[in-house]
Amino acid sequence: xxxLWQSAAMLLAAALPGTALAQSTQCSVPSVLPRPxxxxxxxxxxxxxxxxxxxxxxxxxxxxYCREKGGxxxxxxxxxxxxxxxxLHGLWPDGSGKTWPQYCKPVALLPQAVVRKHLxxxxxxxxxxxxxxxxxxxxxxxxxxxxxxxxxxYRKLRFPDMDALSRRRGLTAGQLAxxxxxxxxxxxxxxxxxxxxxxxxxxxxxxxxxxRLRTRACPAHQGGLAASAPLKIWRGGSGxxx
Numbered sequence: 515x516x517x518l519w520q521s522a523a524m525l526l527a528a529a530l531p532g533t534a535l536a537q538s539t540q541c542s543v544p545s546v547l548p549r550p551x552x553x554x555x556x557x558x559x560x561x562x563x564x565x566x567x568x569x570x571x572x573x574x575x576x577x578x579y580c581r582e583k584g585g586x587x588x589x590x591x592x593x594x595x596x597x598x599x600x601x602l603h604g605l606w607p608d609g610s611g612k613t614w615p616q617y618c619k620p621v622a623l624l625p626q627a628v629v630r631k632h633l634x635x636x637x638x639x640x641x642x643x644x645x646x647x648x649x650x651x652x653x654x655x656x657x658x659x660x661x662x663x664x665x666x667x668y669r670k671l672r673f674p675d676m677d678a679l680s681r682r683r684g685l686t687a688g689q690l691a692x693x694x695x696x697x698x699x700x701x702x703x704x705x706x707x708x709x710x711x712x713x714x715x716x717x718x719x720x721x722x723x724x725x726r727l728r729t730r731a732c733p734a735h736q737g738g739l740a741a742s743a744p745l746k747i748w749r750g751g752s753g754x755x756x
Contacts, residue, residue: 539597539599540595541596541633541634547626547639550624550640551643552623553644553648554617560616561616561618562613562617564613565615566608566725567608568723568725569607569608569723570722570723571604571605571606571720572606572719573600573668573671573719573721575599575600576591577748578711578715578716578747579601580592582711587638588638590633596637598637599676600671600719602635602665603645604641604649604664605645605650606649607649607652617647621657624642624643625657628642629642631661632665635665636661645664667721671698673694674693674694676747676749680746680748687710687738690716690719691704691706691719691741694706703741704732706719706732707719710746713746714744714745716747716748720738
């Protein structure tokens with residue numbers, strides 16, 4: 515089933531020159547998956563049950579993630595022959611100001627069927643557990659509904675030619691946001707926040723959403739790079755990656 519979906523995705527991507535689907539370029543789910551560990555609040559990350567005012571859809575640039583953090587626990591995402599571009603970090607409820615709800619209630623370990631269904635979007639069993647425990651628990655929905663909602667938003671997105679952008683001299687965060695906006699009708703650059711490492715390499719793109727999960731202009735306090743900030747994109751492999 516996964517291979518069939520991949521073939522359809524590749525055909526659709528080929529019909530859209532210069533753009534790509536949000537999905538992985540290669541993803542094969544193993545027959546046996548690790549069991550997630552419980553993800554619980556801590557003194558540094560306490561339970562915070564406050565009203566939801568908006569949402570953020572967070573996307574991770576996987577080549578950079580694997581360059582910096584890829585290890586034994588990340589072997590599915592960063593090895594095993596899988597290849598990912600932008601992956602789904604998660605759907606995050608936001609508060610009305612700088613504070614957000616999190617760990618609103620205890621949750622059980624995710625069912626294996628839910629993990630298996632969404633692993634090619636969020637390629638980490640433990641991250642899936644974390645996202646539902648920290649964020650989904652505040653939305654009053656089951657794990658299946660939480661991941662279905664976030665993945666539906668993720669799969670609607672298209673992306674520009676990231677390889678070409680990675681080779682562009684003088685690329686800025688604003689230019690990346692504009693390039694993404696151009697291939698997603700109804701989304702503008704001010705509805706995104708781009709984050710980077712301290713060395714200026716693309717880390718994540720955050721899409722700002724209202725309470726009805728419609729895109730909206732990002733609030734000023736949400737952070738991210740200034741539009742004029744220089745940005746580098748790691749393509750993977752050896753060397754400089756530019």
